[in-house]
Amino acid sequence: MLDRFIDFLNDHTPLASPLGRVVVIAALFGLAWLVSRSAASIAHRVLAWHDRRQEDVEELRLGEKIAAIKRRETSVAIVRASIAYVAFGIAAVLSVAQLTGGVDRLATIAGGVFAVLVGAFIAQRFLIDVVAGFAMFVEHWYSVGDTIVVHSNQELQGVVEDLSLRRTRLRTVTGEVINVNNSSITAVRVIPSGAKELALELYVSDRAEAEGLIAAVSRMVPEGPTTFIRRPWIEQIEELAPGLVRMTVRASVAVGREWLAESFFPVLLKERAHDGLLVHGPIILTVDERAIRSFARASAATRWSQRRLERARDAA
Numbered sequence: 001m002l003d004r005f006i007d008f009l010n011d012h013t014p015l016a017s018p019l020g021r022v023v024v025i026a027a028l029f030g031l032a033w034l035v036s037r038s039a040a041s042i043a044h045r046v047l048a049w050h051d052r053r054q055e056d057v058e059e060l061r062l063g064e065k066i067a068a069i070k071r072r073e074t075s076v077a078i079v080r081a082s083i084a085y086v087a088f089g090i091a092a093v094l095s096v097a098q099l100t101g102g103v104d105r106l107a108t109i110a111g112g113v114f115a116v117l118v119g120a121f122i123a124q125r126f127l128i129d130v131v132a133g134f135a136m137f138v139e140h141w142y143s144v145g146d147t148i149v150v151h152s153n154q155e156l157q158g159v160v161e162d163l164s165l166r167r168t169r170l171r172t173v174t175g176e177v178i179n180v181n182n183s184s185i186t187a188v189r190v191i192p193s194g195a196k197e198l199a200l201e202l203y204v205s206d207r208a209e210a211e212g213l214i215a216a217v218s219r220m221v222p223e224g225p226t227t228f229i230r231r232p233w234i235e236q237i238e239e240l241a242p243g244l245v246r247m248t249v250r251a252s253v254a255v256g257r258e259w260l261a262e263s264f265f266p267v268l269l270k271e272r273a274h275d276g277l278l279v280h281g282p283i284i285l286t287v288d289e290r291a292i293r294s295f296a297r298a299s300a301a302t303r304w305s306q307r308r309l310e311r312a313r314d315a316a
Contacts, residue, residue: 029088029091031087031091032084032087032090032091033087035083035084035087036083036084036087036088039083039084125183126166128183129165129166129167129181129182129183130165130166130182131183132182132183132185133163133164133165133166133167133168133182134165136182136185136188137165141188141190142160142163142188142190143160144160144161144162144163145159145160146159146160146190146191146194147159147160147191147194147195147255148160148170148188148189148190148191149188149189149191149255150168150170150180150185150187150188151185151186151187151188151189152180152184152185152186153184156170156172156180157170157172157173157255157256158170158171158172158173158176158178158255158256159171159194161177165182166181167179167180167181167182168180168182168185172256173226173254173255173256173257174256193252194255195229195252195253195254195255196252196253196254196255196261196286197250197251197286197287198250198251198252198253198258198261198262198284198285198287199235199248199249199250199284199285199286199287200232200248200249200250200251200261200265200266200282200283200284200285201246201247201248201249201281201282201283201285202246202248202249202269202278202280202281202282203240203244203245203246203247203279203280203281204244204245204247204277204278204279205243205244205245205276205277205279206243206245206277207237207239207245207247209274209277210245210247210277211234211237211247213269213272213273213277214232214234214247214249214269216272217232217265217268217269217272218231218232218233219231220268221260221264221265221268222260226254226257227253227254227257227260228251228252228253228260228261229252229253229254230251230252231251232249232250232251232261232265233249233250234247234248234249234250235248235249235250236248244279249282250287251265261284262284266282266284269282
């Protein structure tokens with residue numbers, strides 16, 4: 001029976017072309033319409049039967065009944081629409097087969113078109129990655145060995161182990177290897193020194209005791225390429241008032257292990273400090289010499305522009 005149907009669709013209709021093709025196409029869409037209507041009718045009958053069965057089996061509260069009815073009607077609507085889409089989709093494909101000379105010829109054409117589309121999709125993805133990689137290489141976004149933070153679908157950070165025009169390979173501080181398509185990279189943050197430089201400001205009541213505390217705690221923390229690259233050290237001390245000293249402690253940690261300086265080291269300080277020694281802090285600040293110079297230039301330019309504007313107003 002299926003072979004007869006295929007022959008019927010392969011331009012073996014009793015009616016002459018093009019009238020025969022028109023009749024077949026109309027019949028296909030009519031059959032699809034009947035299938036969709038039958039699906040809707042069957043779905044409504046199943047829903048009504050299920051409602052009667054629920055009334056006989058159990059007594060539900062009004063809210064639960066309404067919620068159950070909504071869920072069932074939603075499911076029925078989705079199934080009904082899916083059947084209609086499939087039926088009309090098959091009718092459309094078979095109609096195209098009639099116009100192109102039969103199902104066999106359509107299968108050959110569809111196979112070739114599918115292969116071309118797959119090849120074009122693969123080539124498009126490859127070319128997009130290559131163009132993005134070439135642009136980043138020419139503009140020198142980053143190099144092998146740089147510590148970077150990549151903004152893609154999510155934030156990724158690590159050391160660039162290898163890169164090509166198509167992808168960038170990162171190694172995280174935990175040892176994981178991440179390959180990122182260049183076309184998916186929307187932004188890159190480069191850590192110039194390869195480590196995060198942090199400053200901790202402390203306000204203490206006794207200078208000598210605080211210096212001893214910081215030295216003792218600094219000897220306790222780990223030191224290495226993936227932890228504290230350099231143990232915390234005192235950079236600046238300023239006497240503000242009798243019994244009040246501001247101390248700036250610097251720390252250099254691996255990217256991704258900022259929590260060592262932001263929480264681990266301060267917690268150790270607070271746990272080992274005597275009562276009343278820590279007046280306030282520590283306050284955590286990120287330190288970057290280039291950023292300091294850039295913002296200094298920006299603020300100087302702003303002050304200069306403001307002075308020129310004030311002089312122009314005075315002259316007027």
